[in-house]
Amino acid sequence: MxxxxxxxxxxxxxxxxxxxxxxxxxxxxxxxxxxxxxxxxxxxxxxxxxxxxxxxxxxxxxxxxxxxxxxxxxxxxxxxxxxxxxxxxxxxxxxxxxxxxxxxxxxxxxxxxxxxxxxxxxxxxxxxxxxxxxxxxxxxxxxxxxxxxxxxxxxxxxxxxxxxxxxxxxxxxxxxxxxxxxxxxxxxxxxxxxxxxxxxxxxxxxxxxxxxxxxxxxxxxxxxxxxxxxxxxxxxxxxxxxxxxxxxxxxxxxxxxxxxxxxxxxxxxxxxxxxxxxxxxxxxxxxxxxxxxxxxxxxxxxxxxxxxxxxxxxxxxxxxxxxxxxxxxxxxxxxxxxxxxxxxxxxxxxxxxxxxxxxxxxxxxxxxxxxxxxxxxxxxxxxxxxxxxxxxxxxxxxxxxxxxxxxxxxxxxxxxxxxxxxxxxxxxxxxxxxxxxxxxxxxxxxxxxxxxxxxxxxxEKHWPAVEVPEGIDQSFVHFDCVNPVDEPEKRFHHFTTQLLPSILKSAVQSSNTIIFIPSSFDFIRVHNYFRKQAGVTFTVLSEYSTPQDISRARQSFFTSKKAFLLVSERFHFYKRYKIRGIRNVIFYGPPDHPQYFTEFLSYPFIDEGVEPSDVTCRLLWSKYDRFRLERIVGTEAVDALLKDV
Incomplete structure (x- = not known):
């Protein structure tokens, strides 16, 4: 006052x-x-x-x-x-x-x-x-x-x-x-x-x-x-x-x-x-x-x-x-x-x-x-x-x-x-x-x-669970955080020390992998981290990518010249491109827009011959992601998901 x-x-x-x-x-x-x-x-x-x-x-x-x-x-x-x-x-x-x-x-x-x-x-x-x-x-x-x-x-x-x-x-x-x-x-x-x-x-x-x-x-x-x-x-x-x-x-x-x-x-x-x-x-x-x-x-x-x-x-x-x-x-x-x-x-x-x-x-x-x-x-x-x-x-x-x-x-x-x-x-x-x-x-x-x-x-909105293709291997990966101020640091630490290393050890999941990052600040941080990793090939799509950058990134990822593709949510918000070549989807955090979750899990099937068993999904979350999680798993399920955290 x-x-x-x-x-x-x-x-x-x-x-x-x-x-x-x-x-x-x-x-x-x-x-x-x-x-x-x-x-x-x-x-x-x-x-x-x-x-x-x-x-x-x-x-x-x-x-x-x-x-x-x-x-x-x-x-x-x-x-x-x-x-x-x-x-x-x-x-x-x-x-x-x-x-x-x-x-x-x-x-x-x-x-x-x-x-x-x-x-x-x-x-x-x-x-x-x-x-x-x-x-x-x-x-x-x-x-x-x-x-x-x-x-x-x-x-x-x-x-x-x-x-x-x-x-x-x-x-x-x-x-x-x-x-x-x-x-x-x-x-x-x-x-x-x-x-x-x-x-x-x-x-x-x-x-x-x-x-x-x-x-x-x-x-x-x-x-x-x-x-x-x-x-x-x-x-x-x-x-x-x-x-x-x-x-x-x-x-x-x-x-x-x-x-x-x-x-x-x-x-x-x-x-x-x-x-x-x-x-x-x-x-x-x-x-x-x-x-x-x-x-x-x-x-x-x-x-x-x-x-x-x-x-x-x-x-x-x-x-x-x-x-x-x-x-x-x-x-x-x-x-x-x-x-x-x-x-x-x-x-x-x-x-x-x-x-x-x-x-x-x-x-x-x-x-x-x-x-x-x-x-x-x-x-x-x-x-x-x-x-x-x-x-x-x-x-x-x-x-x-x-x-x-x-x-x-x-x-x-x-x-x-x-x-x-x-x-x-x-x-x-x-x-x-x-x-x-x-x-x-x-x-x-x-x-x-x-x-x-x-x-x-x-x-108040009662959200239903989003629809995704059946048979996809989905895993919601939780990390502990007791203070929202520390949440970005805790998320980055869990991603770089536990989630990403386990993916890099897998011959299947370490290629044709897209990493969706909601926050622009997190995107810059993860991008800088990948630049320091020797032997890991990757490309990026952000809201600042030029048409030429977008064309090169999509082509190099589809042809497997680059194993990882980092995508910001703002890029998808503005462009809404359908991306080919995806077999593994990692959500650094739940997307704000629930339809984005469905879209990225449907993109692998643009390519011919892809079966649901060929696709994996990993989503990193904390209790502070409630709004975004609710729109993905549904209002009823989110309470059960957060009950023990």
């Missing part, structure tokens, strides 16, 4: 920087022309899975411009028209999910809840959440938080209902129920970690989360608009009277939603999910051609993964690497009443889509991460792919989230919510994590970084 004195000192510094601005509020006339009546919003609730229904009315999505930056005359006119067009009474009661969690005085935010979250003291219970399945529900221990349920009524704004129902009518029943359960869970504003996202649910999951994000942006914008109108009316009624004091509705900067993604193609998928809820011609998408050009493939380029004969590449590989796989990007999205503006300035946008690498380079270049100070909704998608890139970039971004800004940036401090000024934003930010499977890194992020005092939810 941040020290109170430190937070106060930083805040006073900011206040001193903008001392000339603190004494005055931003008047509504600076941002829009007020109308006679400020109408309000209401929410809709779905107790059962949402069913599409016919409608003859055309509902427009209404989005507004929070006044964090000057707007053009046309924008002012749009906002004036916005007020005149609003016809729905706004629900400002405590039952409104956004106001309850992100309002001026969140009921779940207390000293006891913050202390529990900071000390990682949670009260856990196991519950079942519809199509999300079994989940671990964590609440701050001994806190005064009142929201204890995993689900709540869905508070989608009426203006978002029509396009959502139109999309829902095209979904299969299971997917519609999944989206309903997702929206119901996210409406609690608790953190959500979905630990298994099969290909079949990726699109409906993205669309549900995108709807939740848009709903968040709209609700914040409408609150700002309402308070702008109140300030204007108060000034018109009595120009000499002090302005109302209860108008805190903003953060330090405008962006409130951050979506972290591994590739530009992922951003394109999320762009489609977001715009599925903002249909044309109601909405105009500015800079759409530029976005599609920069985040898609160049014109005339054929995607070989998509056009390849079915079965050439596994479906998960095609889904991950289709399209533009550049991992250095960031784009701001600005939502207005009638437009979705791509490539908006970061300090004038509502939603940021970026890769961890792209954000890190931006932060290091600018020397601050002020545009991340007011993120209220964080989505991290394809965490399994992010672990195969550089997880340090993810940790870097998380360490710069929701800090006090280094510059005032014309902020009107009288409009900032009190918990932002107190440095409590991390305790209210809602984080949604999505991964195909769990890793130590993703679980650590969930356990150590997420401090939402409303609670957090982690789904």
């Amino acid at each position: 941040d020290d109170g004195n430190s937070v106060t000192t930083k805040l006073l510094t900011l206040l001193n920087v903008s001392a000339t601005k603190i004494g005055k509020r931003k008047r509504a006339e600076d941002d829009f022309v007020p109308a006679e009546k400020l109408n309000k919003r209401k929410s809709i609730s779905f107790a059962e899975p949402i069913q599409p229904k016919a409608t003859s009315e055309k509902e427009n999505i209404v989005l507004v411009e929070p006044p964090n930056e000057p707007t053009a005359t046309t924008a002012e006119a749009d906002e004036a028209e916005e007020i005149a067009d609003l016809e729905v009474e706004e629900d400002t009661s405590a039952s409104d999910g956004y106001e309850k969690h992100f309002g001026v005085n969140p009921s779940c935010l207390s000293e006891s809840s913050r202390t529990a979250a900071e000390s990682r003291s949670w009260t856990n219970s196991r519950e079942r959440i519809g199509k999300l399945g079994s989940a671990i529900h964590s609440m701050p221990a001994n806190s005064e938080a009142s929201t204890s349920a995993c689900t709540s009524e869905i508070d989608i704004l009426d203006n978002l209902k029509t396009p959502f129902l139109a999309r829902l009518s095209k979904q299969a029943k299971n997917q519609a129920e999944l989206q309903n359960d997702l929206l119901s869970t996210m409406s609690t504003r608790k953190d959500l970690y979905i630990t298994s996202t099969p290909l079949a649910i990726k699109r409906p999951t993205r669309e549900a989360i995108a709807l939740h994000a848009l709903n968040h942006v709209i609700k914040k914008g409408r609150r700002v608009l309402k308070n702008n109108e109140r300030l204007t009316r108060a000034a018109e009624a009595d120009p000499d009277a002090p302005p109302p004091e209860d108008v805190q509705d903003q953060g330090f900067t405008r962006p409130t939603v951050l979506i972290l993604l591994p590739f530009r193609s992922s951003a394109l998928d999320w762009f489609r999910a977001l715009t599925s809820h903002t249909p044309q011609p109601t909405y105009q998408i500015e800079n759409q051609s530029r976005f599609l050009s920069e985040y898609g493939l160049p014109e005339g380029v054929v995607d070989k993964l998509v056009t390849a004969e079915p079965g050439t590449y596994p479906p998960d590989h095609v889904d991950t690497f289709k399209g533009n796989v550049d991992d250095n990007f960031r784009v701001g999205i600005k939502m207005t009443r009638k437009t979705v503006k791509m490539f908006a300035n970061f300090y004038g946008c509502d939603i940021i889509m970026a890769s961890p690498l792209g954000l890190r380079r931006s932060i290091e270049k600018e020397g601050n991460a002020d545009y991340l100070t007011s993120i209220e909704l964080l989505v991290v998608d394809q965490m399994d792919a992010l672990t195969m890139q550089n997880w340090e970039h993810v940790k870097f971004v998380m360490n710069h989230m929701n800090k006090l800004p280094k510059e005032s940036r014309d902020t009107d401090f009288s409009r900032i919510k009190p918990w932002y000024l107190d440095g409590h934003a991390p305790y209210l930010r809602q984080t949604i994590l999505l991964s195909a499977y769990e890793t130590v890194e993703t679980r650590s992020l969930y356990n150590a970084t997420l401090k939402n005092v409303a609670g957090k939810i982690r789904t």
